[in-house]
Amino acid sequence: MRAFISLLILFLALPLSAAAADLVLIANPKAGIAHLTQDDVTNIYLGRYRRLTSGVTAEPIDLPNESEFKARFYRQLVSKSLPEINAYWSRLIFAGKTQPPQLAGSAEEAVRMVARRPGALAYVERPHADARVVVVFELAN
Amino acid sequence: MKNTASPRRSWWQGIVFRSLAAVGIVTFLLGGLSSVAIRQTVADQMHLQAIERLGELLDTVESTASVACFASDEQLAREVALGLLRNREVQRVVIFVGGKELARAERATAIVSDPAQAPVRRTLNSPFKKDEAVGEIQLDADWDAIFLHVEKNGRLAILLLMAQLVLVIVGTGGMVFMVVVRPIKATSDRLHRLDATSGKQLRTPDGHEHTEIGRLVDDINELTGRLVTTLNQERELRRQQEIDQRKYYDLFDNASSGIFVADATGRLISWNPAFVALTWLPNPDQVTGDTPRQLADARWANVDQVAALLRCSLAKHAPCGDDLLLKGNRGDDRWLHMAITPLGDGSVQGTITDVTTRKREEISARRLAITDSLTGFANREGLLQEFLEFDLATDQRFALVMIDLDGFKKINDSLGFPVGDKLLLEVAVRIRTAGQPSDFLARIGGDEFVMVLEGEEREELVTPRIAALAEHLAEPYGLEHGQTTALSLSASLGVAFCPRDGSDIPQLLRSAELALNSARQTNSHYYQFFDPTLQTAVEHRRRIEDDLRQAVASQDLYLVFQPIVDIHAGRLVGAEALLRWQHAERGFVSPDVFIPLAEQIGLIGEIGLRVLDQACAQVATWRQGGLDIYVSVNVSGRQIPDELTPEMVVATLQRRGVPPLAIAIEITEGVLMDNVAVAQRWIESLRSAGLRIYLDDFGTGYSSLSYLKRFPMDTVKVDKSFIRDMNADNNDRTLVDAIITMARSLGLKVVAEGIEESSQLDLLREMGCGYGQGYLFSRPIPAADFVVTAARINAELAAWHDTAILSR
Numbered sequence: 028m029r030a031f032i033s034l035l036i037l038f039l040a041l042p043l044s045a046a047a048a049d050l051v052l053i054a055n056p057k058a059g060i061a062h063l064t065q066d067d068v069t070n071i072y073l074g075r076y077r078r079l080t081s082g083v084t085a086e087p088i089d090l091p092n093e094s095e096f097k098a099r100f101y102r103q104l105v106s107k108s109l110p111e112i113n114a115y116w117s118r119l120i121f122a123g124k125t126q127p128p129q130l131a132g133s134a135e136e137a138v139r140m141v142a143r144r145p146g147a148l149a150y151v152e153r154p155h156a157d158a159r160v161v162v163v164f165e166l167a168n
Numbered sequence: 169m170k171n172t173a174s175p176r177r178s179w180w181q182g183i184v185f186r187s188l189a190a191v192g193i194v195t196f197l198l199g200g201l202s203s204v205a206i207r208q209t210v211a212d213q214m215h216l217q218a219i220e221r222l223g224e225l226l227d228t229v230e231s232t233a234s235v236a237c238f239a240s241d242e243q244l245a246r247e248v249a250l251g252l253l254r255n256r257e258v259q260r261v262v263i264f265v266g267g268k269e270l271a272r273a274e275r276a277t278a279i280v281s282d283p284a285q286a287p288v289r290r291t292l293n294s295p296f297k298k299d300e301a302v303g304e305i306q307l308d309a310d311w312d313a314i315f316l317h318v319e320k321n322g323r324l325a326i327l328l329l330m331a332q333l334v335l336v337i338v339g340t341g342g343m344v345f346m347v348v349v350r351p352i353k354a355t356s357d358r359l360h361r362l363d364a365t366s367g368k369q370l371r372t373p374d375g376h377e378h379t380e381i382g383r384l385v386d387d388i389n390e391l392t393g394r395l396v397t398t399l400n401q402e403r404e405l406r407r408q409q410e411i412d413q414r415k416y417y418d419l420f421d422n423a424s425s426g427i428f429v430a431d432a433t434g435r436l437i438s439w440n441p442a443f444v445a446l447t448w449l450p451n452p453d454q455v456t457g458d459t460p461r462q463l464a465d466a467r468w469a470n471v472d473q474v475a476a477l478l479r480c481s482l483a484k485h486a487p488c489g490d491d492l493l494l495k496g497n498r499g500d501d502r503w504l505h506m507a508i509t510p511l512g513d514g515s516v517q518g519t520i521t522d523v524t525t526r527k528r529e530e531i532s533a534r535r536l537a538i539t540d541s542l543t544g545f546a547n548r549e550g551l552l553q554e555f556l557e558f559d560l561a562t563d564q565r566f567a568l569v570m571i572d573l574d575g576f577k578k579i580n581d582s583l584g585f586p587v588g589d590k591l592l593l594e595v596a597v598r599i600r601t602a603g604q605p606s607d608f609l610a611r612i613g614g615d616e617f618v619m620v621l622e623g624e625e626r627e628e629l630v631t632p633r634i635a636a637l638a639e640h641l642a643e644p645y646g647l648e649h650g651q652t653t654a655l656s657l658s659a660s661l662g663v664a665f666c667p668r669d670g671s672d673i674p675q676l677l678r679s680a681e682l683a684l685n686s687a688r689q690t691n692s693h694y695y696q697f698f699d700p701t702l703q704t705a706v707e708h709r710r711r712i713e714d715d716l717r718q719a720v721a722s723q724d725l726y727l728v729f730q731p732i733v734d735i736h737a738g739r740l741v742g743a744e745a746l747l748r749w750q751h752a753e754r755g756f757v758s759p760d761v762f763i764p765l766a767e768q769i770g771l772i773g774e775i776g777l778r779v780l781d782q783a784c785a786q787v788a789t790w791r792q793g794g795l796d797i798y799v800s801v802n803v804s805g806r807q808i809p810d811e812l813t814p815e816m817v818v819a820t821l822q823r824r825g826v827p828p829l830a831i832a833i834e835i836t837e838g839v840l841m842d843n844v845a846v847a848q849r850w851i852e853s854l855r856s857a858g859l860r861i862y863l864d865d866f867g868t869g870y871s872s873l874s875y876l877k878r879f880p881m882d883t884v885k886v887d888k889s890f891i892r893d894m895n896a897d898n899n900d901r902t903l904v905d906a907i908i909t910m911a912r913s914l915g916l917k918v919v920a921e922g923i924e925e926s927s928q929l930d931l932l933r934e935m936g937c938g939y940g941q942g943y944l945f946s947r948p949i950p951a952a953d954f955v956v957t958a959a960r961i962n963a964e965l966a967a968w969h970d971t972a973i974l975s976r
Contacts, residue, residue, distance in 0.1 A: 069296060074239050105296040115295065118232055123241035 048152040050100055052164035053138065057145040058083050063164045069105055071148065073115070074125040079146065087128035088137050088149040096134060100150045103166040183349050188341045195333040202329055207322040214318040218257060222288045222307055225255055229305075234292040237265045237303030245271030252307065259310040260287075265303040275310070285311050351381045359388065367396050426504075426520035429511070434463040434478055437515065446504060446520050447494065463518075469493035474506070481508040481516055491523055503527035540611040542589055543596035548612040555620075555673045567624040568673075569634065570662045570680035571599065571641070574688065576615035579655060590647050591655065602637040618677070625665055627697050634661055638694035660688040661695035669698045682706060713769050715751060716762055720771055720778075725749050727782050728948035729799065731961055732919060732941045735933050738969030740961050742798040744834070744941060745783040746948045747775070763804065772804050773811030780817065784824035784831065786951050791830065795958060800832035800862055805839040809846050814853035828858030832883070836864050840879055848879060855880055862919070867907065876914055884911045888922025888942070894931060901931065908935050926968070 052068055054060060059081030063071075070076055077085045090097040098109050107115075119125045131137035137149035142159035149160075156162050179185060229248050236244035249261040253273045260274035287308040294300040351373035362368055369389045376382040420427060426443030430436050443449075447466040463478075464471050473492050480488035489507035496502055503524040508516050538550030546554060573595065580588035592615070599609060599617055608620040624630050641659040662684025670676035679698040687696035719725050729743035749757040766772045780801050787799045803812060821828060833854060840847050851861050860882040867887045876884070886907055894900045904920070911918045920932050923942030932940060945964075946957050 073296065107296070115235060118235050119239055119241055119244060122247040123236065123239065123244035125239045125241050 048154070050096060050103065050150050050166045051153050051156055051162040052148060052150050052166070053141055053156050053160035054148050054163045055141050055143075055145045056159075056161050058148075060163055061161070065104065065164070068164050072104070072128060074119060074127065083146045086144055086147045088131045088140055088147055089128040090131060090134065090137060090150070094134070096150060096152065100166065183352075184341055184345045187344045188337060191337050191340045195337060199329055199333050203326045206325045206329070210322045210325060211315075211318050214314060214321065218309055218311075218314045219288065221257065222309055223290075225252060225258070226288065226290045226305065226307060230290065230292065231295065233263060233305050234295050234302060237263065237270060237292045238294050238296075240265050240270065242271050246273065248305075249273035257310050257313055258307060260306075260308040262306045263292075263303060264306070270303065274308075285309065348381075351376050355381065355385055355388075362392075365396060365399060367393075424521075427518070428463070428520070429515060429517050430463050430478075431515045432478070432482060434474065436461040436463060443520060446502075446522060448497075467495045469495050469501070477506060477508050478516065481510050482514075485510055485512075491527060542592060543609075543611050545596060545617070546608065546610040548610065551608070551610040551612060551618055551620075552673055554608060564666070565623060565625040566666050567621040567630050568664050568666065568676045568680050569619040569621065569637075570664075570677065570684050571617040571619070571637075572660045572662075572684055572688070573615040573641075574658045574660055576657060579657065580614075587647060591645055591657075594645050594647070595641065595659075598640050599637070602633070602640060612677075618680075625668075627663075627665075630663065634663060634695045637661070642694065658694060660684050662687055662698065663695065664698040679703070709765070712757070712762070713765060715754075716749075716765055716769070716771060719749055719751070720766075720774060724751070725775065725778070726950075727779060727786065728950055729786070729954055730941050730948040731946045731954075731958065732800070732939055733945055733961060733965060735929065735937060735940050738965040740797060740945075740958050740965070741939065742800060742832070743954070744800045744948075745779060745786075745802070747779055747802075748948075767804055767806045772806045776803060776807045776812050777816065777820070780812070780820050780831075781824070784820055784826045787830050788824050788826050789951075790954070791826075793955065795955060797958075798830045798832055798860075800834050802834045802864065803839075805836065808835075808839055809850045814850065814857060817854060817859065818857050829860070832860040832862050834862040834864040834885065837866070837868075844878070851879055851881075855882075867903065876910075876916070881916055883917040883919055883939075885919045885921055886937075891920050891922045891928055891932075891942070892924070894928060904932075904937075905935050908937050912936065929968075 052063065054063075058079060060079055060083075071079075071085045072087045072089075077087075079085045090100075092109060092113070101107050101109060101112050105112075116127045120127065129140075131140055131149065134149075134151045134155050138151055138155055138157065138160060141147040141149045148163075150166070153162070229252060233245065233248045235241075236248055245263045245265075249263060249271045250273045252258050252261045253275065261272070262269060263271045287306050289304060289306045291301050292303040292305055294302045354373055355370065358370055362370060369392070370385050372382045372385045376385075420440050423440060423442055426440065426446040428436055428439035428443050449461070449466055463474055468474055470493070473490060477488050477490055487507055487509040489505060491503055491505050494502045494504055501524075502522065503526075505521045505523040506518055508518040510516050538546055538553055540547045540550075576588065576591070579591060592611070595617070596609075596611070599619060603609060603619055604621075606622040608622070610618045610620075612618050621630065621633070638659060638661050642656070644654045644656050646654050662680040662682065664670060664676045664679035664683060666676055669679040682702040683696040683698040686699070686702050687694060690696070726748055727745050728748050729745055731740050732742040732744060733739065734741045747759055747763070749759070749762055751757050763772070766775050783799045783801050787797070790797060817831075817833075818828075821831060835847075835851075855861060861880070862883045862885055863876070863879075863881050864885050865887045866884045867890055884907065886904060890900050890904050890907075894904055908918050917938050919939040919941060920928075920937050921941055923929055923932065923940045923944045925944060928942075929940060929944060945961050949957055
């Protein structure tokens with residue numbers, strides 16, 4: 028009976044969560060920025076530059092490849108799949124000097140890291156954005 | 169036919185060399201041009217290929233380079249540049265980001281060989297936004313390396329081309345030699361060895377049966393064939409010519425006619441044996457040296473004739489011929505006919521034939537034609553010919569005597585022509601003996617002779633000779649004719665002088681004949697000289713003759729009528745129709761003149777018929793008008809029996825609607841005498857047709873009573889000469905009385921002609937003459953006056969009749 032109810036909840040919850048769970052980019056309130064454009068987000072996350080308009084060095088935080096959010100994030104940001112993003116980084120890592128974003132273990136850790144560092148940036152589901160962080164960019168579906 | 173050595177030819181004059189040279193020049197020219205074109209094409213292609221290759225090279229690094237630019241990662245950019253530089257054709261690589269150089273790599277030995285060659289540039293887009301440029305990559309090619317490659321390729325291509333061209337040249341040369349030159353050479357060699365006249369044929373080289381060379385050989389064979397044919401024909405022609413020539417010479421040598429060729433001057437060029445034989449010219453073998461041989465050398469009687477023939481032929485450019493007399497050595501003259509034909513080059517060709525026989529026959533025939541065979545004198549033709557070329561200019565004078573034998577015809581008719589011929593011969597002898605040797609004698613008709621006395625021109629000198637001849641001819645002729653007969657005949661002679669009486673023989677003959685006729689008529693002389701008045705008389709007569717012919721045609725002749733009365737009854741019963749001629753110039757012409765003329769010239773028939781016709785017409789008119797009389801018409805002896813047949817008379821009467829009793833026919837005694845039987849038949853026919861016959865002019869001629877008995881007459885007309893001279897008592901009165909008595913006894917009526925006085929009428933009435941005519945009653949009057957005159961006569965006669973009755 029409990030199993031049945033769990034499944035039922037799962038089934039009911041999934042569409043609800045999918046529909047409701049928009050990804051947002053969050054920053055430390057101390058970073059001094061209220062809003063970022065999509066190009067800003069792209070340039071920061073794909074290593075083009077790391078300085079924010081406020082002069083703070085941006086520290087983008089990525090989620091692990093397994094994370095469902097990571098794939099969604101990059102798709103929604105630059106319409107690329109994760110392997111493509113990984114191939115991109117592999118050329119720079121292999122022959123260049125540009126470094127990829129820091130890796131957080133999970134969305135909660137990412138939120139903590141943002142809350143802790145002034146230049147950090149992370150993408151999470153809106154519900155995860157709590158009072159410690161500010162949302163500077165909303166990713167469109 | 170010998171082969172002529174062909175001139176030696178150098179190898180460079182042959183077809184092979186020429187074609188090879190041509191092909192070579194063309195090929196190398198084309199080859200050169202091709203090489204340049206190939207080189208250029210190859211260079212262009214290599215250049216394009218190089219640029220394409222560089223593009224492809226860029227493609228391989230484009231995404232990595234764009235990543236490097238996006239991230240502005242010099243390290244990665246450098247890696248990319250160095251990677252590109254590994255290609256040999258790349259000289260330098262530069263990567264820009266935002267106009268600044270991000271990375272650069274180039275060869276140490278790099279030299280920019282061609283500044284015109286622009287580097288290859290490629291714009292690099294963001295890996296995440298395709299329309300956003302994030303940088304640029306520039307790539308410079310190493311053109312020296314590329315061109316080195318190009319050069320190598322080009323050279324190879326040209327080498328290959330050259331090799332091909334050499335092969336083409338060698339192939340062409342070989343082909344030309346094998347296919348063209350060798351067969352031609354072979355044919356040429358065979359042609360040199362060939363004797364075309366033998367009829368041999370040239371062999372077609374193997375494999376060329378259908379090529380142009382084969383055709384050439386065929387053409388040559390045909391040509392040689394024709395050559396052989398022509399040669400054969402030529403040979404045949406020459407042979408024929410030789411035969412013809414031989415024939416001609418045979419003909420020439422054996423001809424019986426003389427044949428020669430001479431130049432314009434008559435110099436002989438060639439001749440045949442017959443020519444020599446005919447002309448008696450010396451034979452060629454007997455001639456020594458260059459004796460000139462002239463056509464004129466022969467003994468021609470008249471050498472000018474030969475020259476004339478030559479001239480004639482050369483002038484006319486036509487054949488001329490003539491008969492020439494050649495004199496023989498012993499009088500054996502020869503006639504040769506020579507015909508000369510111009511040959512066109514100034515010389516002539518001639519033939520000569522012996523025509524002696526023909527010529528002699530001709531001469532003999534001509535002599536016969538102009539000779540009187542009986543007497544040996546000339547005949548009329550001979551006389552004319554003898555004096556044909558007589559010309560007044562020659563001042564020739566002679567007397568022409570024409571002799572006519574009177575009564576010869578009677579002798580010939582009664583005794584036969586053998587006697588006549590003998591007589592003529594004797595006459596000829598007498599004429600000959602009377603003449604002189606120079607006189608020309610001819611017999612121009614049966615009994616007509618002509619003597620031409622040469623040199624005589626004066627009558628008084630000729631007269632004795634003429635008179636003597638006339639007398640001599642008039643002497644009796646003793647002829648053997650069964651028994652010896654002595655015949656007498658007279659000759660009349662007429663003489664005319666030339667040129668006084670005529671300028672040629674026909675004219676002189678006419679003159680002499682006129683004189684002769686005159687001599688015969690006068691009877692005083694046997695001979696007469698021509699007198700121009702004779703001519704005038706003749707001409708006058710001829711003019712009247714012409715006029716008479718015209719008068720008959722134009723009807724100037726007309727009828728008048730003299731009344732005939734019944735003496736006892738005292739009234740007019742008829743009229744005699746009399747013909748009158750009123751000549752436009754001469755005036756009245758007497759019937760005594762023109763009727764004999766009309767008889768002589770044969771017009772009497774036509775005139776007589778017209779007289780009858782007009783008389784009928786007139787009597788018909790009168791009888792219709794109530795004048796019941798007859799008309800008597802005179803008929804000449806010449807009209808009987810054929811010029812006025814009884815049928816013609818009856819037809820005329822019927823046409824005019826006149827009864828036979830209304831017409832009487834008057835004839836004279838002479839008519840009855842000429843041919844009794846014919847006249848008798850004619851008269852009887854007319855009488856049986858109902859016509860009456862009057863005997864005119866009775867008493868002037870024979871007045872034979874036997875005629876009156878034999879011929880069935882109705883009426884006798886007593887000639888006016890008796891009536892005129894009749895008196896109360898003389899012979900004429902007795903004669904008239906006798907005639908009347910006799911006539912009455914024979915049952916004939918009597919008409920007295922020429923009554924002029926009433927005493928004559930009284931006498932006649934007493935004698936019992938029934939009818940009369942004469943001036944006492946009326947002259948002959950035109951028809952228009954006749955009715956009035958008839959009335960007057962009847963009235964007068966009635967009065968006279970009454971007095972006569974009373975006087976009795």
